[in-house]
Amino acid sequence: xxxxxxxxxxxxxxxxxxxxxxxxxxxxxxxxxxxxxxxxxxxxxxxxxxxxxxxxxxxxxxxxxxxxxxxxxxxxxxxxxxxxxxxxxxxxxxxxxxxxxxxxxxxxxxxxxxxxxxxxxxxxxxxxxxxxxxxxxxxxxxxxxxxxxxxxxxxxxxxxxxxxxxxxxxxxxxxxxxxxxxxxxxxxxxxxxxxxxxxxxxxxxxxxxxxxxxxxxxxxxxxxxxxxxxxxxxxxxxxxxxxxxxxxxxxxxxxxxxxxxxxxxxxxxxxxxxxxxxxxxxxxxxxxxxxxxxxxxxxxxxxxxxxxxxxxxxxxxxxxxxxxxxxxxxxxxxxxxxxxxxxxxxxxxxxxxxxxxxxxxxxxxxxxxxxxxxxxxxxxxxxxxxxxxxxxxxxxxxxxxxxxxxxxxxxxxxxxxxxxxxxxxxxxxxxxxxxxxx
Numbered sequence: 001x002x003x004x005x006x007x008x009x010x011x012x013x014x015x016x017x018x019x020x021x022x023x024x025x026x027x028x029x030x031x032x033x034x035x036x037x038x039x040x041x042x043x044x045x046x047x048x049x050x051x052x053x054x055x056x057x058x059x060x061x062x063x064x065x066x067x068x069x070x071x072x073x074x075x076x077x078x079x080x081x082x083x084x085x086x087x088x089x090x091x092x093x094x095x096x097x098x099x100x101x102x103x104x105x106x107x108x109x110x111x112x113x114x115x116x117x118x119x120x121x122x123x124x125x126x127x128x129x130x131x132x133x134x135x136x137x138x139x140x141x142x143x144x145x146x147x148x149x150x151x152x153x154x155x156x157x158x159x160x161x162x163x164x165x166x167x168x169x170x171x172x173x174x175x176x177x178x179x180x181x182x183x184x185x186x187x188x189x190x191x192x193x194x195x196x197x198x199x200x201x202x203x204x205x206x207x208x209x210x211x212x213x214x215x216x217x218x219x220x221x222x223x224x225x226x227x228x229x230x231x232x233x234x235x236x237x238x239x240x241x242x243x244x245x246x247x248x249x250x251x252x253x254x255x256x257x258x259x260x261x262x263x264x265x266x267x268x269x270x271x272x273x274x275x276x277x278x279x280x281x282x283x284x285x286x287x288x289x290x291x292x293x294x295x296x297x298x299x300x301x302x303x304x305x306x307x308x309x310x311x312x313x314x315x316x317x318x319x320x321x322x323x324x325x326x327x328x329x330x331x332x333x334x335x336x337x338x339x340x341x342x343x344x345x346x347x348x349x350x351x352x353x354x355x356x357x358x359x360x361x362x363x364x365x366x367x368x369x370x371x372x373x374x375x376x377x378x379x380x381x382x383x384x385x386x387x388x389x390x391x392x393x394x395x396x397x398x399x400x401x402x403x404x405x406x407x408x409x410x411x412x413x414x415x416x417x418x419x420x421x422x423x424x425x426x427x428x429x430x431x432x433x434x435x436x437x438x
């Protein structure tokens with residue numbers, strides 16, 4: 001009779017045989033096998049009666065008592081192939097429980113997906129750079145990690161293409177505090193994001209950012225002026241929020257891993273919900289996805305203190321001025337300024353005295369309006385009409401309209417002319433010098 005045995009069972013069988021032949025004592029055999037003497041005696045008795053089969057587990061080759069019924073397994077496989085073929089085991093298990101009331105452990109779903117070749121384990125990269133682990137912050141609102149990610153979030157439904165997702169995650173709790181879709185990661189979408197954030201939740205102590213040009217002045221410009229700041233840095237300085245710039249993506253790994261999770265889960269959630277527009281997606285994020293995400297992944301901080309600070313009354317009144325683009329312009333002698341190829345006339349009826357050559361600040365607000373300020377006061381102005389552009393006239397038109405002149409024939413001086421004699425003499429002298437006659 002043939003028995004399928006593992007190497008561990010074969011080694012155990014040889015030791016039990018030696019114990020039966022009295023080559024080893026029961027206590028020594030128990031010490032080698034890390035078993036009790038009573039269990040070694042049971043193994044000896046079983047080997048004498050049934051041979052090697054006594055060392056094989058009795059359930060081997062039999063159907064498991066907790067095996068999934070065949071009809072339920074077929075249903076799971078069918079759902080995985082039809083709706084969740086690109087889901088991970090954990091996320092697929094959550095959706096099977098939520099939408100189809102099939103409650104199975106993610107490990108069971110993983111085994112089914114591996115057997116059906118719908119998923120394979122991720123291989124670890126060898127030789128990765130060693131980095132030290134940083135402990136989480138203690139309190140909620142002490143540090144917020146912020147970044148943007150361009151991705152085909154709507155899977156090109158309705159020709160949407162790549163869309164930017166702006167997201168902020170709390171370092172202490174791993175809570176997704178805010179996420180919002182935008183057309184790009186430029187200044188105005190970022191300012192609008194943080195205006196809504198500070199209005200609803202308050203001011204965090206610090207924000208962890210990368211060195212993208214929206215957040216930090218490029219290095220080539222900092223070499224000339226170390227105090228040069230971006231519009232976003234200026235807004236954070238007015239709100240007394242400290243910006244911290246990471247030197248590598250791994251330094252702000254919490255928000256980087258967040259985007260890895262969102263690129264897996266959020267894309268599929270938007271697909272299941274049939275969402276393909278930015279407006280509907282932002283509503284879905286605020287009402288459904290973010291609360292569910294935080295319930296699933298957020299952790300408790302070491303201290304329950306919330307370090308978000310409320311906006312002061314002055315800051316609330318100046319939100320439009322803080323979250324705007326500021327540019328300096330010099331007042332001309334006729335009390336006009338130029339901004340974006342337009343000319344603006346400053347009026348006499350103003351709340352502040354304006355002099356020639358004063359430097360005023362032009363503010364471009366999030367709603368698209370322009371405001372001119374000097375020493376914290378608004379200046380009245382009106383838009384001047386565009387100056388007429390010079391009309392380009394073709395050369396053939398000028399030639400046709402130009403008065404005709406009688407041109408004199410070209411006269412070539414004779415060889416005896418003083419100019420030509422002088423030139424001829426110089427050439428002859430140069431040749432003689434070159435030949436070495438002088």
